[in-house]
Amino acid sequence: MQASDFPTFPPEQVKLGQFLFFDPILSGNRNISCATCHSPDHGSGDGLPLGIGEGGHGVGPKRNAGAGEDRIKKRIPRNAPALWNLGATDIHTMFHDGRLHVSDLYGNGFNSPAQEWLPDGLESVLAAQALFPMTSEFEMAGNPKENQVAGAVYDRIDNVWPILAKRVRVIPDYAEMFMAAYADVESPLDINIVHIANAIAAFEATEFQSFDSPFDAFLAGDESALSPEQKAGMALFYGDAGCAACHSGPLFTDQEFHAITLPHFGPGRTRQWDPIVRDVGHMGVSDRIEDAYRFRTPSLRNATLTAPYGHNGAYATLKGIVRHHLDPDAGFANWSPDEVQLPDVPWLQKADFIPLQDKRERERQAAAGDLEPISLSDAEVDQIIAFLQALTGTDSIKGRLGRPESVPSGLEVD
Structure with a gap:
């Protein structure tokens, strides 16, 4: 970029x-x-x-x-x-x-x-x-x-x-x-x-x-901008791990929709006639059953700064979401509420994880998954994460104008 x-x-x-x-x-x-x-x-x-x-x-x-x-x-x-x-x-x-x-x-x-x-x-x-x-x-x-x-x-x-x-x-x-x-x-x-x-x-x-990451410096010809581990991760990202099939181009997103079988919790973006609490993703826009549970591919630039991960923040760490991508069925089956750090809201928490108990909805989600499992070693997973860290900007992430001390309305600035 x-x-x-x-x-x-x-x-x-x-x-x-x-x-x-x-x-x-x-x-x-x-x-x-x-x-x-x-x-x-x-x-x-x-x-x-x-x-x-x-x-x-x-x-x-x-x-x-x-x-x-x-x-x-x-x-x-x-x-x-x-x-x-x-x-x-x-x-x-x-x-x-x-x-x-x-x-x-x-x-x-x-x-x-x-x-x-x-x-x-x-x-x-x-x-x-x-x-x-x-x-x-x-x-x-x-x-x-x-x-x-x-x-x-x-x-x-x-x-x-x-x-x-x-x-x-x-x-x-x-x-x-x-x-x-x-x-x-x-x-x-x-x-x-x-x-x-x-x-x-x-x-x-x-x-x-933001396009001043070590990865950008590497593309500009600085071979030393990436460590050996990051270069190995880049090879996996664009090769055997298949990440670049969706996280493609300079923006690291194809801007398309994919079902990666993330567990559903919280209120969901339930449609008017849905009989249960759920989130069908792009199907809610297209009205096509084949788009059920598909969500837009996010950009991976500055991903190290944007935790938690997934359209509902299901994973608190990069390692968690990377491992989920490599075996979505296992990730979906084994995910527990301990993976997510929801703010404490006592009057809502009884309903937060009710969708996880809906067997039929879980079966529908699992059947819609787009990703095939990929076997990688722990070391290779670490290499992919190292490459994702190389997508973090340098000066750009410090901002340009930043936060103003005050605003013309006189209201408090967050």
């Missing part, structure tokens, strides 16, 4: 996006920001298997589930994806199930949960993605009884965004910044949710670029 694989943005837009990324003003109750679940301190994720959204307190693995009437009512169904290199021009699909991707199906550039109500003018799939956590009750919107934003979602999804845009444009500092950053914003009244989403994406696409 190189800088030409990414769009460039005026510094004014990137700075504006930085403030918005860290500002809780875009949440229903003004208490959670993009950065709460995508923290630079935690590899652009939150370090949790299943996140704690609206109602929680704190950041990262120490985030708690709140208390009293405001405490969380549900865990976030899936692991918070890392943001590394999602601004690359080749990225076309977002979310674990792929429910947002580049398409002209609805005439606005994207196939998304908002369908034809997604606004025009979004500059990238990353900008489009920024809009959806704002509409989620358990992520950023909150309960409909608590605020206008959450109530608007139940009318129609696009009713949320004008409310949030108004919150931003009435703040004088934001109004001045938007007028300086965008030629089509001549007055505060011109600021809309598309400007906000595009600015957030400009920050994310700039801040989370």
